[in-house]
Amino acid sequence: MKITSKGQVTIPQAVREQAGLHPHSEVEFEVRANGDVVLRRAPAAVSSVRTAFQRVRGSATAAQFKGMGTDEFMRFLRG
Template sequence: MKITSKGQVTIPQAVREQAGLLPHSEVEFDVRSNGEVVIRRMSTPVSPIRAAFQKVRGSATAQEFKGMGTDEFMRFLRG
């Protein structure tokens, strides 16, 4: 495998699949003292709206939403 003049390299499909690398995945590089380079998938930051959904996922009766109307719920989700 060669590095292009722009410093790019193609990660083989089998390696991408095994590492869980999808298009637009963020990665970080760790250069070790012996010259090895480790490419690591970075965790995706969670947006506030996704965090709100994760907080109540699987529960339609979450305490925070008891008695909350649709408009109030949408205001909560939108921050």
């Protein structure tokens, strides 16, 4: 297998299947002291919306949001 001029390689289908890699999967590389390179699936990224909800979870009650419009609530979530 060769590396292209853009630094790309094709991961063989059998390897992708065994590693659970699908189109658009995020991967990370580890270079070991002996020069070996390890490719692994990257942990799933957390969306910014999920992060916003995690940030405010448990910090407010429904009473705080009573009468709040959608735009105001979104500004609250986005900080």
